[in-house]
Amino acid sequence: MFAEGLFIAFSALSVLGALGLVLFRHPMNGAMSLIVTMISLAGLYALLSAKLIFVLQLIVYAGAIMSLILFIIMFLNIQDSDLPEEKGRFYYLLGGLVAIIPIASFLIKLVKSIPESGTTIVGNGFGGVKEVGLVLFQDWLLPFEIVSILLLVALIGAVVLAGKRRMIK
Amino acid sequence: MEHTATYLGLIPLFPLIGAVVIGLLHMLTCKNDPLPEKLYGALACIGPLLSFFLAVVVFVHLKGMPAEDRFLVHNVFTWFAVGDLHIDMGFLADPLSSLMLLFVTFIGSLIHIYSIGYMAKDQNFGKFFSYMNLFLGSMLILVLGSGPVVMFVGWEGVGLCSYLLISFWSEDTNNVLAGNKAFIVNRIGDLGFVLGMSYLFWAIGTSGFDYLSLKANAPSIDPAIGIAVCLLLFVGACGKSAQIPLYVWLPDAMAGPTPVSALIHAATMVTAGVYMVARFSFLYSEFPIAGSVVAWVGILTALLSAIFGMFQKDIKKILAYSTVSQLGYMFAGVGVAAYSAGIFHVFTHAFFKALLFLGAGSVIYALHHEQDIWKMGGLKEKLPTTYKTMLIGALALAGFPLFSGFFSKDEILFSALATGHTGIWMIGVFVAGMTAYYTFRMIFLVFHGKPRVQDSFDHAHEPPAVMTVPLIILAVGAALAGVLNLPAIFGGNLNVSHWLAPSLIEHHPHMGIGSEILAMIASVVAVVIGIYIAFKKFGQGAEEPEFKGFAKWGYYKFYVDEIYNAVFVQPYKGFGSVISRFLEPNVTDSHVRFSSWIYRKAGTAFKVFQVGYVRVYAIYMVIGLSLMSLFISQSIN
Amino acid sequence: MIQDYLILSVILFSLGILGVFSRRNVFAVFMSIELMLNAANLAFLAFSRLHESMDGHVLAMMVMAVAASEAALALAVVILLHKHKGKLDTNVFSVLKG
Numbered sequence: 027m028f029a030e031g032l033f034i035a036f037s038a039l040s041v042l043g044a045l046g047l048v049l050f051r052h053p054m055n056g057a058m059s060l061i062v063t064m065i066s067l068a069g070l071y072a073l074l075s076a077k078l079i080f081v082l083q084l085i086v087y088a089g090a091i092m093s094l095i096l097f098i099i100m101f102l103n104i105q106d107s108d109l110p111e112e113k114g115r116f117y118y119l120l121g122g123l124v125a126i127i128p129i130a131s132f133l134i135k136l137v138k139s140i141p142e143s144g145t146t147i148v149g150n151g152f153g154g155v156k157e158v159g160l161v162l163f164q165d166w167l168l169p170f171e172i173v174s175i176l177l178l179v180a181l182i183g184a185v186v187l188a189g190k191r192r193m194i195k
Numbered sequence: 196m197e198h199t200a201t202y203l204g205l206i207p208l209f210p211l212i213g214a215v216v217i218g219l220l221h222m223l224t225c226k227n228d229p230l231p232e233k234l235y236g237a238l239a240c241i242g243p244l245l246s247f248f249l250a251v252v253v254f255v256h257l258k259g260m261p262a263e264d265r266f267l268v269h270n271v272f273t274w275f276a277v278g279d280l281h282i283d284m285g286f287l288a289d290p291l292s293s294l295m296l297l298f299v300t301f302i303g304s305l306i307h308i309y310s311i312g313y314m315a316k317d318q319n320f321g322k323f324f325s326y327m328n329l330f331l332g333s334m335l336i337l338v339l340g341s342g343p344v345v346m347f348v349g350w351e352g353v354g355l356c357s358y359l360l361i362s363f364w365s366e367d368t369n370n371v372l373a374g375n376k377a378f379i380v381n382r383i384g385d386l387g388f389v390l391g392m393s394y395l396f397w398a399i400g401t402s403g404f405d406y407l408s409l410k411a412n413a414p415s416i417d418p419a420i421g422i423a424v425c426l427l428l429f430v431g432a433c434g435k436s437a438q439i440p441l442y443v444w445l446p447d448a449m450a451g452p453t454p455v456s457a458l459i460h461a462a463t464m465v466t467a468g469v470y471m472v473a474r475f476s477f478l479y480s481e482f483p484i485a486g487s488v489v490a491w492v493g494i495l496t497a498l499l500s501a502i503f504g505m506f507q508k509d510i511k512k513i514l515a516y517s518t519v520s521q522l523g524y525m526f527a528g529v530g531v532a533a534y535s536a537g538i539f540h541v542f543t544h545a546f547f548k549a550l551l552f553l554g555a556g557s558v559i560y561a562l563h564h565e566q567d568i569w570k571m572g573g574l575k576e577k578l579p580t581t582y583k584t585m586l587i588g589a590l591a592l593a594g595f596p597l598f599s600g601f602f603s604k605d606e607i608l609f610s611a612l613a614t615g616h617t618g619i620w621m622i623g624v625f626v627a628g629m630t631a632y633y634t635f636r637m638i639f640l641v642f643h644g645k646p647r648v649q650d651s652f653d654h655a656h657e658p659p660a661v662m663t664v665p666l667i668i669l670a671v672g673a674a675l676a677g678v679l680n681l682p683a684i685f686g687g688n689l690n691v692s693h694w695l696a697p698s699l700i701e702h703h704p705h706m707g708i709g710s711e712i713l714a715m716i717a718s719v720v721a722v723v724i725g726i727y728i729a730f731k732k733f734g735q736g737a738e739e740p741e742f743k744g745f746a747k748w749g750y751y752k753f754y755v756d757e758i759y760n761a762v763f764v765q766p767y768k769g770f771g772s773v774i775s776r777f778l779e780p781n782v783t784d785s786h787v788r789f790s791s792w793i794y795r796k797a798g799t800a801f802k803v804f805q806v807g808y809v810r811v812y813a814i815y816m817v818i819g820l821s822l823m824s825l826f827i828s829q830s831i832n
Numbered sequence: 833m834i835q836d837y838l839i840l841s842v843i844l845f846s847l848g849i850l851g852v853f854s855r856r857n858v859f860a861v862f863m864s865i866e867l868m869l870n871a872a873n874l875a876f877l878a879f880s881r882l883h884e885s886m887d888g889h890v891l892a893m894m895v896m897a898v899a900a901s902e903a904a905l906a907l908a909v910v911i912l913l914h915k916h917k918g919k920l921d922t923n924v925f926s927v928l929k930g
Contacts, residue, residue, distance in 0.1 A: 037840045044847040044867055053859035060863050063844075067870055074837065074881045079873075079892050086896050091866070091903045098907045099859060102914055110856045110921035118854035125821045125853070126846045132824035133845075135831075137838040140882075148884060161886035162893070169890075173897045180901030187908040807929025810861070810922050813852055 033073055039066035048119075051109060053099050057092060064088040076153040200256065203269035203286040206249045206296065206339060207349075211332035213242030214325050221321030232320050236311035239324035243307050243331055247300035253288045254297060265290055265697050266407065268341060279401040285341035287406060291698035294538065294691070295338045295470060298545050302462045303331045305665040309553055310454040312662035313560060323363060327458070330356035334463050338470065342405035343392045346471065350388070350435065353464045354381045360459065361451040373447040380444040384434015391427030394420060395478075406474060410700075413477040425478055425485035429492075432468030437519050438496045438526060443756055445519055446503075449511040453556030456511060461518050461552050462545035469525045469541050473534045476699040480532050490530025490611070494619045494626070497523030499753075501629040505636070506749040509566050510555050513637050517592065518548060520630060524607055527619055533610030534699045535692035539680050540603035542691070547591035547600055547673035553666055554585035558641060560662070561655040565648075568637060573646040577655045580663045582642050584670040589638050591673040593631035594722050601719075602677035609714050613705070620714070624721050631725030639733040682711070837878040844871035858910050858920050862903075869899045 039062060046059030068083040102108075151157045162170055217238055224230050257265045270285040288296070307327060314323050333356060337349025355378075362374030396404055398420045399412040416424075432438070437445040448460050459465070472479060472489065479486050497520045504516035521544050528537030559566055561578055575582050591600035604627060612620040646652035657663065680691040692703075748754070804815075848871060851864025873892045880888020910920075917924050 033836065037836075040840070041843060041847070044844055044851075047860070047863055047867060048847055048851045048854070051857075053857055053863070056860055056863055060867065063867065064870065067874060070837065070840075070874060071877055074877050076877045076880070076889055076892070079877060079889055082893065082896060083873075086900060087870070091900055094903060094907060095859070095863065098911065102911070102920075104920065108920060110919070110923070112854075112856045115854050119850060122817070122850045122853035125817050126849055128821040128825040128828070129817075129849075130842055130846045132828045133842045134839060135828060137835055137842065140835060140838070142833075142835065146884065148881075152884070153886075153889060157886055158889045158893070162890050165887070166890045169894060173894055177897060177901050180905055184904050184908050187905070187912060805929065807926035808923055809925070809928075810852075810856070817849055817853060 029073060032069065036066040036069040036073070039063070040070070051112070052106075053104065053109075054096070057096050057099060061088055061092050064092060074153075075148055078153060078155050078158045198260075198264075198267055200253070200267040200269055200288065202249060202252070203267060203288055203339060204271045206246050206253075206286070206300075207332045207335035209245045209249075209332075210242035210328040210335065213238060214329035214332060217321055217328060218325035221319075221325060225319070225321065230321070232311070232315060235321045235324050239328055240304060240307045240311075242328050243300055243304040246331070246335060247297075247304050250293070250296040250300045254293050257288065257290065257293055262697055268407075270341070274344075280396065280404065282342065282344045282404060284345060285405060286339040286345075287341035288339065289698045290694050290696075291470075291473060291538065292338050294542065294695065296335070298542055299331075299334055299338060299463050302545055302549050302669070303334075303458060305668060306454050306458045306462075306549065306553070309457075309556075309662050309665040310452075312659050313454055313556055314452065319363070323360075323452070326356055326359045326363070327454075330360065330459060330464075334467075337467055341407075342409075343395070344404065346474070347388065347392065350431075350467065351385070353459070353467065354378060354385070354435070357381070357448070357459050357464060360455040361448050363451055363455070367450075370450040373444075373450040377444040377448050380441050381434045384431045384441055387427045387430025387434070389431075391424045391431065394427065395424045398424070410477045413481065416478070416481070418482065421478060422482050422485050425475070425482055426488065428471065428475060429485070429489050432471055432526075433492070434468075436465045436468030436522050436526070438468075438492055438523065439499065442496060442500065442519050443759060446512050446515045446752075449509070449515050453511065453552060453559060456515070457549045457552035457556065460515065461548035465518060465522055466525070466541045466545070469522070469529055469537055472526070472529045473538050473699060476529075476532075476534050476701065479529070480700045480702070483532065486530045486532055487616070488530070490527045490616060490619055493523040493526025493528075493530055494622050495523070496520070497527065497626045498622055501626045501633065502749050503752050504633045505629060506746050508569050508750075510558065510568050510571075510637060510641065511552075511566060513568075513633060514548070514551055514555060517551075517630065517634065520626065521548070521592075524604060524623065524626075527611060527623065528607035531611050531614045531616055531619065532702060533607060533614075534701050535680075535695045536603070536606035536610050538695060539691050540607055542679075543591065543599040543603040543673070543676045546669055546676055547588045547598075550584060550588040550666060550669035550673050551592065553662070553669065554581050554588060557581040557658050557662060557666065560658050562651045563654070565651055568640045570648045570651070571641045571646070572644045572648075573642070573652065574655060575642045577652065578642075578657050580657060580666065584663075584666040585642070586638060587670045587674050589634045593634050593726065594627050594718060595631075595726075596719055596722075597677070599673055599676035602680060602682070605715055605718060606680065606682065608718055609711055612710065612714055624718050627718050628721035628725040631722045632729050635726050635729035636733050639729060643734060834878050834882045838875060841871045841875040841878065844868075844874070856922050858913070858922055861922065862906055862910070866899065866903070869895060 043059045043061075043063030043066065047056045047063070050056045050059060064083065064087050068080050068088065071083055072080040217235060220230060220238075221235070253267065256267065267288040268285060270283040272284050274282045274284045276282075307324070310323065310327065314320055317323065330353060333349045333352025335349070337346050337353060340346035340349055358374045358378040361377055362371040364370050395409070399409060399416050402408060402412065434441045445460055445465070449456055451459075479489070500516040500519035500523065504513050504520065507513045507516060521540070525537045525540050525544070528534075528540055557578065558571070558574065558581060561574075561581075562571065565571070587598070591598040594601045594604045604623075608620055608623045608627075611617075611623060845868055848864045848868035851867065852861055855861055855864065873895055876888040876892045876895070878888075880886065880892075913925065914920060
């Protein structure tokens, strides 16, 4: 009962946040809405017994990535005059809705075809650090290493991109 | 019935290997450091001499076998076997091909030796001998072939080498045009040959397309088809052996070096047509009417070219028309089903015509490439060996009694008379007289009387021994070859005819001894009259006359070349230019241009979608995704 | 029960696509992409809960790592673009036209 109420609250908040992202004009407002969505998603993860991911979502996503985005937005010192005039926004929205509806309905149909099963009780360790760690370093070792290389590449890329003072005239 | 002899394949192989080796050596060294001529000469003569040796071996081998059994076969490999058509690259040595082998290799070797002297100091010495060896190899394939298809391989090969050798001095465009003419006219004949061959295969060749099987199946051929095949094959022979209407290439072919004229256009290649008719004797003797057509075309060609020969002034052209005329005699012989007489005339003609050409080459060499007989004269003292040997050759050609030409020509004329072709006999006797006339006209103008151009006369000298020794050897052959086929009156045994009998299907006609002697006397009288007239007109030296009337027409060869040009060549060229100027740009090119235009327009049309905004590309992706999910959800339902 | 989570994931994903579709602002586009990644994460975790296996969690971690690196690089590019043209409009950059 309590869980259902939480679920409804968190999902409503996340959808509202997403709508805010799509509709707000200034990117700062959009970023704020996105943070709301992220936090409510973290709550949803907790409801799904994903303890580690819940924490990681809050730390990495809502904490690091969104703050990075906010930092950049503020760094560029965006005034209202810098923002593009998005005149045809609503028409594009409507067209997008038309394009989205087949995709969404197809996906929902797929989802509904999953056999409904009662919520099972999971063991205590499910979603905990130890469990995730065991699987990560036994079955998923190679992807783990490759992702670390990916992060290295991103690091080098960022340094290269931001490094040289390329004055492009 | 037939025996295998694996050395048969070597006979054409030696000259072919020689051709390849000499050709490679020449190509690799001619630019920077040319090899000594002696080396090329030695390499070039090895092939023909080895083939001559093997030809003698074949002859001895066959002589040792009983007469009905004289067939040696060697199948080198199966060329192709498709359905009913099974062709082996095979060689057949029987009496007919062994006789041809002997004189082809013998005279070929002599001419190779002669060419070492004649072509000395020529830049392309090595190339010449490569081509000559290639020619000899192809001729041997033609003669030794075990079936029409292998013969055709050699047939085409000698045509190619003829073209290569005629246009050997290719810096002069006229030589190249002469080579083109030879090849193209030959090709027209080849069309007839191929049609005849295909028709023959369709009629009786399905159980084996080599001579021995065809001979066995020949009686079962349908008469209409048989006559058609005979005539079509004869069209091919007309092209190769220069009969009416395809003789026009032979006089022009004199543009090539004289040894080439001697070997190819006198002794060997042009006799391939006669050999072919003799080979197919099993067909021609079934259909006498086809034989009559062959004989009449032959004798008319003899008459026409003798007329032309009487008025020419280039020494080689006189001999060229004489060759065409003698070929006409040979066809007259094989046409009246006297195959052995025709082949015997091929044999003797090879000797004396090669001799005459090589002698003419001697004269040309001595006078530094002067060929107009009205600029020669009195060379008797300066070139004694050449004079004596050419005199022997001329007597043989004219058919003077006791020389070889007399016996062979007489045999043909007598067979014509005996099979009832009196018209052919009469024209033959008349042409014999004309032959004597123009031959001795040439001899008297070149060697007797006073020199017409003093300068070249003073510089003339006898050519070196490498050129005169072959002349002497050939003169001996020209004089004495008649011994081989002496008719009964002279106490002989018709050895050649008996030797050839297993290869041919021949009926020997019989007329009384009296008519034979009468015929002989008639032809001797004609010959003597011809020599006498020539002596009266030219014996004491004469000046070049102005040609008027009939003589002028004769000199200009009745304008046949010009007529061919106007009727065939120019319209064909016009047709070609119509195609290239109107048909091609408007019909074919426009289609190609149209398709490229379509593609360009389509590309330009599709360019509209490439706007350059990344967001729009993302929109394209989403639209594609939604369409796909629509499609999938429909098909799930 | 799990279906509700999955339907929510689909809704969030569609909203992300709408964002990419209709916004011209560079930041808005970028943040919509992040929203889509989060929706995918939610789906992973829902399925992991359904099948009671840890693989979904691990994958969600991988997705987060990728998203982080992509965020860093994309923002660097945005800064460079802003320096180049002075505008934040995606329609200004049309060099690929034609």
